[in-house]
Amino acid sequence: MLKKLWLSYHQWYIKYSGFSNQSEKDTLSFFRDKLFVSILILTLALGYFSYFPSTGMAILLGKWSVVYINTLAVLVVTILFFNKQMTLKTKKIVFSVNFFVLSFVLVIDLGLNGNGTLLLFLLSILMTLYSGTKAGVISVLVTTVFYIIIICVYYFEWVDLRFFEESSFEVVLIVFINNVLFSLLTVFSVSFLIDQLHNALLKESQLQEELLEKHKNVIKAKERAEQSDKLKSAFLANMSHEIRTPMYGILGCAELLKSYNLEDEDYKEYVSVIECNGKELLDIITDILSISKIETGLMNITKTEFNINESIDDVYKMFLEDAETKNIHFTLNNFIYKRDFIVNSDQNKFTEILRHLIKNAIKYTSEGDSITLSCSLDGSNTSQLRFHVSDTGIGIPADKVKTIFNSFYQVDVANRSTLNGSGVGLSISKAYVKMLGGDLELESIEGEGASFWFSIDIDLQND
Known part of the structure; x- marks a missing residue:
C-alpha cells in the first residue's frame, strides 16, 4: 500500500517538475539530480509529518526559536518543491543552506541534547550524494567553521549560551572534533563508493554497447547468409531447369536410336548406357530442383x-x-x-x-x-x-x-x-x-x- 502511494506520488512530481524531459547530462549527473528530486519529495512528505508534533512540543517547552526555524525550514522546502522556474542546481544550494541554518539554530538553542549535530552530519552525506565530493567537503568545512565559532564563544565567553551550562568545555570540544572527523570520513567513503558504482555503470554501458554492436553484426551476417542461401537455391533451381530441358532431348534421341542396328549388340549396349545414365542424371537434376524449391518456399501441394x-x-x-x-x-x-x-x-x-x-x-x-x-x-x-x-x-x-x-x-x-x-x-x-x-x-x-x-x-x- 505504502509502496504504491510512494510510486504514484513520485511519478506525479516527476511529471509536474518536468525532470524527465531533461537531457544532455552524463550518467552520474543525471542520477545525482534524480536522487536529489527523490530526497526533496521525501523531505516534504516527512517534513509535514514531523512538523506539527515537534512544533507543538517546542511551544509547550517555550522554545520559540525552534518553532520559528521549523516553520521557516518547512516553508522553504515547500517553495522548492512547487517552484518550476528554479533550476536544480539552485534548488540544491537553497536546500543545503536551509538545513544548515536549521541545524545551527538547533545546536545553539538545544546544545548537545538536540539533533542539530546529527542533522549536520547527515547533511554532509546528502550533499555528497546529490552534489559530489567537493560539496560534501564544503559541508564539512562549513560545519567545522561553525563549531570553531561555538568553541570560541564558549571559551572566551563572548555570549552566554544556555547549553554551555549543561556540558563542560572539554566535552563540547571532543564531541565537535569527533563529529568533524566522522563527517569527513563518511564523505570520502560515500564518494569512493559512488565513484566505484559510476565506473561499474560506465563499464556495463560500454559492454552493452559492444554487445549491441556484435548483435547487429550477427544479424547482418545472418541476413547475408540467408540471402546467399536464397541466391544459391535460386541458382540451383534455374540451372536444374535449364539442364533438364536438354536432357529430355538426349533421352528422346536415345529412345529413337534403340530402333536402329538391332543386330549389333555393342550398339545396343552403348545406347542402353546412354539411356540409363541419362535417366540417372535426370533424377539427380530433378532432386536438386525439388530441394531448391523446398528451401526457397516455392514448393506447393497439388491435391x-x-x-x-x-x-x-x-x-x-x-x-x-x-x-x-x-x-x-x-x-x-x-x-x-x-x-x-x-x-x-x-x-x-x-x-x-x-x-x-x-x-x-x-x-x-x-x-x-x-x-x-x-x-x-x-x-x-x-x-x-x-x-x-x-x-x-x-x-x-x-x-x-x-x-x-x-x-x-x-x-x-x-x-x-x-x-x-x-x-x-x-x-x-x-x-x-x-x-x-x-x-x-x-x-x-x-x-x-x-x-x-x-x-x-x-x-x-x-x-
Whole structure:
C-alpha cells in the first residue's frame, strides 16, 4: 500500500517538475539530480509529518526559536518543491543552506541534547550524494567553521549560551572534533563508493554497447547468409531447369536410336548406357530442383483424387527388378482393407517419398538382404495412412541419425565408390511428408539395417 502511494506520488512530481524531459547530462549527473528530486519529495512528505508534533512540543517547552526555524525550514522546502522556474542546481544550494541554518539554530538553542549535530552530519552525506565530493567537503568545512565559532564563544565567553551550562568545555570540544572527523570520513567513503558504482555503470554501458554492436553484426551476417542461401537455391533451381530441358532431348534421341542396328549388340549396349545414365542424371537434376524449391518456399501441394493402392503397386514394381538384380528380397505387405481405396492428396509427392525411401534401401543393402514395404491405416487415426520401409542393410551409425536428413548428406561407408546420388533424397522425403501432414521417423542399428516410417493425412473418398 505504502509502496504504491510512494510510486504514484513520485511519478506525479516527476511529471509536474518536468525532470524527465531533461537531457544532455552524463550518467552520474543525471542520477545525482534524480536522487536529489527523490530526497526533496521525501523531505516534504516527512517534513509535514514531523512538523506539527515537534512544533507543538517546542511551544509547550517555550522554545520559540525552534518553532520559528521549523516553520521557516518547512516553508522553504515547500517553495522548492512547487517552484518550476528554479533550476536544480539552485534548488540544491537553497536546500543545503536551509538545513544548515536549521541545524545551527538547533545546536545553539538545544546544545548537545538536540539533533542539530546529527542533522549536520547527515547533511554532509546528502550533499555528497546529490552534489559530489567537493560539496560534501564544503559541508564539512562549513560545519567545522561553525563549531570553531561555538568553541570560541564558549571559551572566551563572548555570549552566554544556555547549553554551555549543561556540558563542560572539554566535552563540547571532543564531541565537535569527533563529529568533524566522522563527517569527513563518511564523505570520502560515500564518494569512493559512488565513484566505484559510476565506473561499474560506465563499464556495463560500454559492454552493452559492444554487445549491441556484435548483435547487429550477427544479424547482418545472418541476413547475408540467408540471402546467399536464397541466391544459391535460386541458382540451383534455374540451372536444374535449364539442364533438364536438354536432357529430355538426349533421352528422346536415345529412345529413337534403340530402333536402329538391332543386330549389333555393342550398339545396343552403348545406347542402353546412354539411356540409363541419362535417366540417372535426370533424377539427380530433378532432386536438386525439388530441394531448391523446398528451401526457397516455392514448393506447393497439388491435391487430386487417386487410388492409393495403385500408386503403391506402381512404386513396388518400379524397384522390384532392381532388387532382384541385386538378389535382394523385396516384399510388399499391403494391409489397406479395400482395393479401390480413393484418397485426396498429392500423388506425385507421395510417390516421390516411397521412391526415395525404397531407392535408398536398395542402395545400402547387398545380396541376400531383404527390404519390406508395409502399408496400413493408422490404428489411432483413421484419417491417416501409415507406411513402413525397413531393410537389413548396413544401417546408420547412432551419431549420424540426427544428420541423415540434412541436404547433400550421405552416410560414410568403407566402399564409398559404389554409392551414387545427390544426397538429398531423405531431405526431400522428410519435407514432403510434413507437407502431407505427417513426419518421417527413423530407427537404425549399425550393421543390422534401418527402418523408416511415416504417416500422411488423407481425405477419404470412399463409401
